[in-house]
Amino acid sequence: MKRWLLLLAAFLTGPLFAQSNAVVLVAKPGLTDPNFKETVVLVTRSPDGASVGVILNRPTRQRLAELAPGFAGAEGFPERLYAGGPVMQQVVVALFFSETAPKDAAFHVLPDIYLTLHPRNIEALLAEPRERARLYAGFSGWAPNQLEAEIEAGGWFALRATESLLFRKETSNMWRELIERAGGSRAALNARDILVP
Secondary structure (H helix, E strand, O other), X not given: OHHHHHHHHHHHHOOOOOOOOEEXXXXXXXXOOOOOOOOEEEEEEOOOOOEEXXXXXXXXXXXXXXXXXXXXXXXXXXXXXXXOOOEEEEEEEEEEEOOOOOOOOOEEEEOOEEEEOOHHHHHHHHHOOOOOEEEEEXXXXXXXXXXXXXXXXXXXXXXXXXXXXXXXXXXXXXHHHHHHHHOOOOOOEOHHHOOOO
């Protein structure tokens, strides 16, 4: 638990990444961990070398006002939350497009796309809704080198992250489509190629 509290502190206070730093992981059919079975996960690197991200294909029925009623604008947010992962599921995480860097701490995952759980960034998104934004309950996380070991062991395909994939509206067939795309194709990356700091 202490490690996740340190990661939470990095999320809230860490500097913005200077460059893109993200991949999409696709759980291979043999991955039986219920937290990640048949998932597609956006992953980036934290300043301490841990891998963090959010699950792209697990929409929930939960509303922001249920999870975080204290957020200004939570009651008026119409979208359902996505399940970001098994870590700190009571915390709100935002993935969003912005032509200007947010004022508070956020991970820069792709050009003009950021991942944050800083409350001021999230409240700014609620105050000015945008089409390319998604909110999550919780996040996914791995210790340094843990994820690379899982990929080497055959648990994941790693693909390049794209903006269209991150904000795709229909996610029910996403996993199956990406399994077909990644299986045996040159699109899949090697563990040594992903998230190089």
